[in-house]
Amino acid sequence: MNDPISAPTLITAAVALFTIANPIGTLPVFLEITKAMTPQQQRRTGMLVGFAVIVVLLISLVAGTFVLKAFGIDITAFKIAGNLLVAMIGWAMLLDRQSPVASNGSEASPVVVPLAIPLVAGPGAIALAITFAHSYTSVLDYVAGGAVVVVVGLLVSVIYYFGPYVQKLLGPAGMSVLTRVFGLLLLAIAVQSILSALGHAFPEWVATSS
Numbered sequence: 001m002n003d004p005i006s007a008p009t010l011i012t013a014a015v016a017l018f019t020i021a022n023p024i025g026t027l028p029v030f031l032e033i034t035k036a037m038t039p040q041q042q043r044r045t046g047m048l049v050g051f052a053v054i055v056v057l058l059i060s061l062v063a064g065t066f067v068l069k070a071f072g073i074d075i076t077a078f079k080i081a082g083n084l085l086v087a088m089i090g091w092a093m094l095l096d097r098q099s100p101v102a103s104n105g106s107e108a109s110p111v112v113v114p115l116a117i118p119l120v121a122g123p124g125a126i127a128l129a130i131t132f133a134h135s136y137t138s139v140l141d142y143v144a145g146g147a148v149v150v151v152v153g154l155l156v157s158v159i160y161y162f163g164p165y166v167q168k169l170l171g172p173a174g175m176s177v178l179t180r181v182f183g184l185l186l187l188a189i190a191v192q193s194i195l196s197a198l199g200h201a202f203p204e205w206v207a208t209s210s
Contacts, residue, residue, distance in 0.1 A: 005136045005144055013132055014148045019186045020086055020124040021053065021152055023159040025093050025179040029119060030160050031167060033110050043161045045111055050157025052116035057129045057149040060121075061142065064130030075134045079197040082127025087190035089124055093183025096176060120156055 005013075030049070034042045068078060132145050159166065167175065 005141050010144055010148065013128070013145070014151065015185075016189050017057075017125060017128055017148060017152050018155060019182050019189065020089065020122075020128060021120045021156060022089070022093065022179075022182060022186070023120060023156045024166075024175070025182055026119050027159065027163050027167060028175065030115060031163055033115065039164065042164065045115075046160025046163060047157045048111045049115045049120065049160055050153045050155075052112055053121045053125075053156050054150055054153030056117060056121040057125060057153070058146060060126045060129035061133050061145050061149060064126070065134050068130065068134075075131065076197050076201050078127065079131050080194055080201070082124060082131070083190045083193040083197065086124040086127070087187055087194070089122075090183045090185075090187030090190055093179050094187060095183075096179065 030046065031042075034045055037045065065075075068075060129145070129149065133142065136142075136145065170178070
């Protein structure tokens with residue numbers, strides 16, 4: 001039986017998921033897409049985006065592993081591929097460039113596309129949910145993972161709900177600094193995850209370095 005997930009690991013997973021979801025860095029995109037709405041509509045849209053993110057990531061947490069098995073994808077390969085994309089997102093944030101998974105479209109149902117998918121619950125966040133479920137398989141672990149997803153989704157709702165006020169308070173310079181800080185943290189997490197996955201794929205490397 002696997003040991004239950006530790007508190008530090010759970011906190012790390014929460015920080016990683018929040019960073020990958022990046023509601024602070026994507027706040028300007030949210031404001032641009034919803035600029036034609038009234039303040040009440042913007043707040044309602046922000047709340048709905050958070051709930052949509054929760055649904056998407058909970059489905060990924062519960063069923064993602066089964067999907068990988070159905071397509072014959074090895075979890076190590078998926079971790080490397082997913083974290084390469086995460087590293088690209090972090091690099092783009094660090095350099096203040098357009099995210100490689102962000103959508104420029106603004107037509108129809110902005111709550112689901114592009115705000116919830118792929119702007120917030122993008123490939124990186126989905127990959128993290130799947131790999132979490134693969135590594136921690138007990139019922140308590142799933143409950144803990146689900147709690148992390150709910151907390152992050154609620155944070156997305158709160159940040160988008162107060163988006164216009166946050167942007168006014170921080171200003172362009174403050175938003176830029178926060179985005180770059182989260183980008184550096186995200187890049188570091190992705191690199192560490194890739195190195196860990198490579199260690200599983202090539203255990204002789206680990207033995208040699210030891």
